Amino acid sequence: MSETALRVSNISMHIAGLKAVDEVSFDVPAGKIVSLIGPNGAGKTTTFNVISGYMRPTAGEVLLFGKSITGLAPEQVARHGLIRSFQRTSVFPNCTVKENLLTALHLQGTSGVLQALLRPSGFRAEERRLGGQAEALMEFLGLDHRADEQASNLSYGEQRILGVGLALAAKPRVLLLDEPAAGLNPSETEDFKRMVTRICGSGVTVLLVEHDMHMVMSISDHIVVLNYGRLIATGSPADIQSNPEVIRAYLGSGIKNAQA
Numbered sequence: 731m732s733e734t735a736l737r738v739s740n741i742s743m744h745i746a747g748l749k750a751v752d753e754v755s756f757d758v759p760a761g762k763i764v765s766l767i768g769p770n771g772a773g774k775t776t777t778f779n780v781i782s783g784y785m786r787p788t789a790g791e792v793l794l795f796g797k798s799i800t801g802l803a804p805e806q807v808a809r810h811g812l813i814r815s816f817q818r819t820s821v822f823p824n825c826t827v828k829e830n831l832l833t834a835l836h837l838q839g840t841s842g843v844l845q846a847l848l849r850p851s852g853f854r855a856e857e858r859r860l861g862g863q864a865e866a867l868m869e870f871l872g873l874d875h876r877a878d879e880q881a882s883n884l885s886y887g888e889q890r891i892l893g894v895g896l897a898l899a900a901k902p903r904v905l906l907l908d909e910p911a912a913g914l915n916p917s918e919t920e921d922f923k924r925m926v927t928r929i930c931g932s933g934v935t936v937l938l939v940e941h942d943m944h945m946v947m948s949i950s951d952h953i954v955v956l957n958y959g960r961l962i963a964t965g966s967p968a969d970i971q972s973n974p975e976v977i978r979a980y981l982g983s984g985i986k987n988a989q990a
C-alpha cells in the first residue's frame with residue numbers, strides 16, 4: 731500500500747455561522763493524482779485554504795506525511811513541502827521565462843548578498859547551479875524554446891504552465907492546483923494534463939480542484955466529492971461516475987458541460 735502524503739482528518743470550517751466545510755476526511759496517497767470536485771459553493775476552495783494554511787480550521791487536523799501542519803502559516807506549510815499554485819496566473823509579466831524561474835529558484839537557493847560579497851566564486855557556482863535547474867525545469871515544462879520570451883508574450887496556456895513551474899521551483903512533495911484548466915482551450919487543456927501527469931510521474935503528489943470533468947476523469951487516480959461542505963463520495967473515476975448521489979448533486983450537469 732502506498733504511503734499517505736496528505737491526510738485531511740475531520741476538518742470543519744465555519745464562516746459567519748455557515749458550515750463551509752463540515753467534518754470532511756480524506757487521504758491523498760503519495761505519488762497519486764487526486765481531484766476534489768463538487769458544485770459551486772461545495773467547500774472545495776475552503777478545503778484548499780485550510781490545507782495550505784490560508785485558513786485555520788474550526789476543527790480537525792491536516793497531516794503531511796504523518797506530521798501535523800494544522801494552523802501553520804502558508805509559508806511554513808510550504809517549507810514542509812506543500813505548495814499551492816493559484817487559479818490566476820502569478821508570473822512576473824515583464825521578465826522572461828528563464829528569469830521567472832531563476833527568481834523562483836533564487837527564493838529557494840542559498841545565495842545572498844553577504845555570501846556574494848564574502849565569496850564571489852561560491853556565488854558564481856550557485857548561479858550556475860540555479861541556471862542549470864532553470865534549464866531543466868524549462869525542458870520539463872516544454873517551455874525551453876520560449877526561454878528568452880517575456881512572460882507577458884506567452885499564450886494564456888503557457889503562462890499557466892509557467893505559473894506551475896514557479897511552484898515546482900520550490901521542490902514540493904505535494905502540489906495543490908486550483909482549477910488549473912479554467913480558461914484554457916481544449917489543446918491547452920491537453921498540454922496541461924500531460925504536464926500534470928509528468929509532475930506526478932516525477933514523484934510529486936498532486937491534489938487538484940477542477941470543474942473540467944474530462945480532465946478530472948482522465949487524469950485522476952482518486953476523486954473526492956463535496957456537496958454543501960460535506961463529503962458525499964470518494965473513489966476511482968469509474969466509481970464516481972456511477973455514484974447516484976454524485977450524479978444527482980453534480981455530475982448530471984457536469985457531464986453535459988464537459989461534453990459541450
Ligand SMILES: Nc1ncnc2c1ncn2[C@@H]1O[C@H](COP(=O)(O)OP(=O)(O)OP(=O)(O)O)[C@@H](O)[C@H]1O
Nearest residue numbers: 745746748750768769770771772773774775776777
Ligand atoms: N470568506 C468567506 N466569507 C463568507 N462565506 C464564505 C467565505 N469563504 C467561503 N464562503 C462560503 O462557504 C461556502 C463554500 O465556498 P467555497 O468557495 O469553498 O466553495 P467552492 O466549492 O470552492 O465553490 P466554487 O466551485 O464556486 O469555487 C460557500 O457557501 C461560500 O459562499
